[in-house]
Amino acid sequence: MYTVSDTMNTQFKKGVLELCVLVLLDRKDCYGYEMVEEISRNIFISEGTIYPLLKRLKTEGLVISYLKESQDGPPRKYYQITEFGKEKKEKLVAEWNEFAMGVSNLLYNRNVDMEGNCDE
């Protein structure tokens, strides 16, 4: 099941994908397929879009990659977040939270601030 609709604007999702990848890599080093699986569980994405994104993140110095042996089959390319990547992640998470809160306040006609204080 996908929690975010298939019809959701693909451009919007592209931006969110960067955030998702950085958050996953902040938890642990991952290989591409692993991230695709993890993200696909929650959001509908075209699987092929993640590799160009990873390539760009690498060029920008947000992540690095290394090869690691796996029990079954050839070595896999793992991605690791850099310090710079972590900073970027924090920034994107903060932006996302602000955005998501703003939208849900609007949708449900509430007035919740970032600390969770509610005045109705």
Place this chain on the structure above:
Amino acid sequence: MNKDDYLKELTRLLRKLPKGERDDVVSDYHEHFIIGIEKGRSEEEIAKALGNPKTVAKQINAEYMVRKAEDKQSAGSIFEAILAAAGLGIFNLIFVAVPALIVVALILTLFAVGGVMIFGGILITLSYMFQPLIPFHLNLPPNQGILGIFEGILIGVGLTILGVGLVGGMAYLTRWLYGLAIRYLKYNIRLIEGRKGTKKS
């Protein structure tokens, strides 16, 4: 499309990339297929979920072209980058090609105006200088004596200087616009409208 077809097609579409970089990208997709097959998915199923190789290649190519235009500044490389970015989708076409056309037209026009001012100024100056020698030269205003000639020469020289200033300013502005164009293309590529992949069943 099976694994080999997919990877071959991707390699072909990425032919403009340096070999090392292309191999790196293709190896990512190769690995994706291998792991997917290990997990019991069919090659066709994986190829479908990855999305059209054209879509994948377009994005990678556009990012490469913009990077190249940034490293090696030239009219040709920025043109290629603009073309690659505009080719990403209808959204990019409108928001890249249209502004690019307007800006390029504006730059060329101002350069042309500068050029006309320089040559026009030189022509006027020369005409006035030689007017005393050839009294009925061209359709210039009638000889107004020595003061009129000086005034004419002054106007001609002034026009030339203004033209040189305009061309110089434009050269500076064009350089600045180049940097701005690169930044805009990077931003625009991120907003790429990817063609939808196929949902896993």
